Amino acid sequence: MRPFDYRTPANAVTAVQAVTEHPAAAFLGGGTNLLDHLKLGITHPDLLVDVTSVTADTIEDFQGGLLIGAAARNSDIAADYRVRTRYPALAEALLSGASGQLRNMATAAGNPLQRTRCPYFQDPTTPCNKRRPGSGCAAIGGFTRGHAILGASTHCVATHPSDMAVALTALDATVHVLSAQGERTIPFAELHRLPGADPTRDTVLDHGDLITLIELPYSPIARQSRYYKVRDRASFAFALVSVAAALTVTDGVISDARLAFGGIAHKPWRANRAEQILIGEPATDATYRLAAEHELADARTLDGLDGGNAFKVPLLIRTVVSVLRRLAEEPR
Amino acid sequence: MSAIGQDIPRRDGYAKVTGTATYAYEADVDNAAYCVLLQASIARGQVSEIDITEALALPGVLTILTPGQVEKIHQVDDTELYVLQDGEVDYRGQIIGAVVADTPEIAHHAASLVHFSYHVDEHDSTFSPDRHDLYKPDRLGTGEPTDTKTGDIDAAMRKAPHTITQTYTTATNHNNPMEPHATTALWQDDALILWDSTQGVHAVRTTIAQVFGLDTDQVRVICPYVGGGFGAKGEPHPHIVVATLAARALPGRPIRLALTRAQMFALVGYRPPTVQHTRLAADEHGTLTGIALAAVNQTARITEFTENAGSPTRTMYAAPNRATSHRLVVLDVAVPTWMRAPGECPGMFGPEVAIDELAEALGVDPIDLRVRNEPEVDPDSGKPFSSRNLVACLREGADRFGWADRAPRRDGDWLVGTGVAASVFPAFTMQATAAIRYDQGRYIVEIGAADLGTGAWTVLPQIAADALEVPLEQIDIGIGDTTYPRASVAGGSTGTATWGSAILTAAEAFRDKFGDDPDDGDEMEGSISKPPFHEDYATYAFGAQFAEVRVHADTAEIRVPRLLGVFAAGRIVNPRTARSQFTGGMTMGLSMALHESSSLDPRFGHVINHDLAEYHIATCADATNVEAHWIDEHDPHVNALGVKGIGEIGIVGTAAAIVNAAHHATGVRVRDLPLTLDKLLPGLP
Ligand SMILES: Cc1cc2nc3c(=O)[nH]c(=O)nc-3n(C[C@H](O)[C@H](O)[C@H](O)COP(=O)(O)OP(=O)(O)OC[C@H]3O[C@@H](n4cnc5c(N)ncnc54)[C@H](O)[C@@H]3O)c2cc1C
C-alpha cells in the first residue's frame, strides 16, 4: 500500500474538478471495495476524493418514481418503505449482497461500480488484462467457476459482481452523472460494458465522471418484481447466477415482463430476447424455459481447473423458471 | 459438590467479549517496530537479484532482511524454519524477505518497493493420484505404520456377494483461525521474549532456542489467549523465525509481525487434499468380510507431511480381511500441516459414505449395518477397547433426531433427506508438569498450557478444585507462559487429559506433603509422562452424527437445517465448554462438507482464493441448528480423570452424514468434497 492524499471537497463540482485535474485520483464512497484494492495493490491512486458528503444520501419521490442519492447507504435503500413496496427486487438484491456491516458502509454509486471478484484480478502476482493490460488472462485455463458465459472476450471472461446493479438493470433505472462538461444521464443498462479488447474499463464512465443520483422511473410492473440469487452458501457469497424479474400476467397470459441476470457476464445482463418471447405467451414453465434458453443461445462456457462454468447454463435456465413461476403464482 | 461436571462460564469470557484480552500482536510494549513479510512470486527457483534501494530510502524504514544477508541460524527438523539463509525458492509464497519500519504503513509501502528477480526453475504443483511418482512414507506422523494388512482383501472382494469399490476425495482446506498468526518479539539483554499466538508456548521456546542456538532459559514465550488455531498454530512457522531475526537485528526494539489472511494461505499449513480408494466386502447379511482404504495426499518438497486418512479404517469395523495404505505426491507447494482431526476427519469421509452405499445396496438401515459390524476388540491392535459406545451414540442419536420415519420427502420447493455417519478420535496423553502453590488462602496452579478458545482457562481450575478438594473459587490458574512448567501442545485433543492429569498428580503430591492446611509459599509439582498410547487398551472416543439436508428442486441449492451429534467421550468436565467444542467441530464439518476448498492453481503453484470472501467458510445462516449431546461414559482405564479429548471428534463424520443425507434427498451420490450444487444439478429431474 502506498501513501495517498485524502480530500473532502466542498461540493460536487469541486469534487469533479479535483479528480478530473488529477489523473491518479479516485472518488471514494464507502470504501468497501476501493480500500481493499489499495491494500491488495490492485490500484494506486495518490488522491482519494471523498464524495459521501457532496452527493445526496437521501431517497426522494420524483414523478411517481424515486431519486436515490449517490451517497445513500445500501442498508438505508433496502430498508426504505417505498423501495420495498414499489421496487421489491431492488430491496431483495441489496439484502442478498455482502453483509450487514458492509451494507451500512456501501453507497448507491459505489455498489454498481465495484469491480469484479475474479480471483486473478485480485491477486497482483498473476497476469490479468483488466489489471495490467496486455499481461494475459489467467482465468482462462484456471478456476472459472465464477466466470462469464455471455458476452466475454478472449481478453477477459470476468463477471460483474453487484446484485444491486442487476435489479437496477431490470427496473429501467437511469444514472445521473456530473462531469467537467456538465450533467448527463445514462440508462442504467448502458452503464456497464462488455470487455471486448479493453477489459480495463468496466463502464462507459470517463475519469472524473461523478454519479450523483440513481433514478427509478414510475413503474407499476416493478411492484411485481423479485430478485433471486443462487450462491454457494446461504449468506455472504457472490452470485453464481441471479435473476431480477418482474411479471404482469393477465388471464394466464404474460402481458409484460422485465428480466435481468447476474453472475454470468461482464455486465448486468438485461434479457431483452427473453422478454420478447415471454410477452403474449401463456404463463407456463414451458414459456419461461423457452425464454431463458433463447437468451442463453449464444452462451459460451469455459473449462476450468474446478470443472468450469458450464453448469451455469442449466442452473440459470432452472432459476429463471423457478422465479417466474413464483412471480406468476404468488403475485405481490 | 464436585466442580467437575459443573456448567461454569468461561473465566476469560468477560475479557474477550469486552476486548480487554491482549493477543500476541497487542503485547503491551513501548516503541514497537513493524515487520512485513516479502513472498516469492515463483514456485521454484532462486532469487537472483534484489533491489532494496528505493525501499531503504523511505524515511522510517529500519532494516530490510534479505536472503543470505541475515544472521546464520541452525537447521532443525522442520526444514521450513531455515528461512532467509539462501535464495532458494521451494514454493510460491515462501518468505524471501522482510521489511521493518516505524509504522505498519511505512513497512507495507516499503514492501511494495522491494524488487526481486529470479532464476526460474520448472515447477510441478499438479496433484493427482494417478501419478507415477507416488511414494510410501516411512511411517505416519502418529508413529503408526504406513500400511497395514490382515488376511486377503482381494480374495474377500472376489468372493463377497456385495462389494463397494469407490474413490472419495476431500479438498484442500485451510485452518483459517479467526486471529491471524502474530508475533511480537523483543531481544534485550541477551534474552528473547516472544508474545506469540501459539498452541504451545514451550514448543515454540524449544524450537526457537534451537534455531538461534540459545539456551532455553534465554527464551520466554507468552501467550495467554489464542483466537483459534485448529492445528495451524501447533508448531512454530517461519514467520516466528523472521520476527526473531528482526528483533535480534534491532536489540531493544519490540517487533510486531502479523500475517495477512492471504499470507496464511501460504505460510502456516493446511489440510492437504486426499484421494481415498475405498473397498468394502460383505456377506448377504451385511457382515463385513473385508475393508480397505488406500489414501493418497500431496506433500511439499521441503517438508513431508502425511495425512493419516487410513487410520480410522483400522479400528472402526470388524472384518477378517483388512488393508490400509498411504502414499504421497511431492509437489512444489506450501507445506501442509495438522488441521482439526488430521487423519480421522478426511479419513472418515470415504468409509462412512461407503458404508451408506453398502447399506443402500443391501437394503438395510445404515445404523443397523454399523451395529452389525461392531468389533469386540480393536481390530488393529487386538487390544480391548477401554470403552466403546458407538452403538449407544447411534441409538440415542436416532431417538433424538427422529430417525425412524426417515422416508425422503418433498416440502414445497425443497427435497428433504436425512443421513448418518459415525465419528471416532483416539484418546491419548502427552507429557506435562504442573505446579501448585498456596498463598493467602488461594491455590495457584501454573502450567505452560494453552487455551485456543477451547476452555482450558476454565476447566483446569475445575480439575484442580476437585483434586485439592477445595471450592473452585479458591483456585487461581496461570497458563500460556514458559515461566510455568513445561506442558504439551494443545493438539490431538490431549489438552484436558494431559494437563488435567499433571494437575491431579501435583495436587496429590501437594496434599500428601502439606495436608489440607498448607502454609503460604508451600509448593509442589507433579507430572504426567506416560507413553501417549495406552499399553493395555485401545482408547478412543466415538460419536454418531445425524444430518437433515434440503436441496432446492429447481436450483439444487443445499441447506442443512439440522445437525445432531451424540458423543461418547469419557467424563465431560464442563458441559458449557464441551458443547461449544462439539458444535464447533460439527459446524466446521458442515463447512468442510459444503464450502471449504482451497483453489490451488498448478500453473502458479499457489492458492488463489486466499481471502475469506472467496474461501468460503460456513456462515451463521448455513449452520442454523447444530445440537450436541453426550452419553454418560465412565471409562476407568483411559486415564485417572476418565476424560477423553473432545476438541476434534466433532468434525469427524459430519461431512459423510451430510453427503449421505443429500443422497437420501435427491438420489444423487456425490463422492468428492465440497458438495456444491453443480454436482447435484445434473441428477435432478
Ligand atoms: C466480503 C465482501 C462481500 C461482498 N459481497 C457482495 C455481494 O454478495 N453482492 C454485492 O453486490 N456486493 C458485495 N460486496 C461488494 C459491496 O457491495 C461493494 O464493495 C460496495 O457496494 C461498494 O460500495 P462503496 O460505496 O463502498 O464503494 P467504494 O469502494 O467507495 O467505491 C467503489 C468504486 O466506485 C467509485 N465511486 C464511488 N462513488 C462514486 C461516485 N459517486 N461516482 C463515481 N464513482 C464513484 C470509486 O472510485 C470506486 O472505483 C462485497 C464486498 C465484500 C468486501
Ligand code: SF4
Ligand atoms: S477474467 Fe478478466 S479480470 Fe479475470 S484474469 Fe482474466 S482479464 Fe483479469
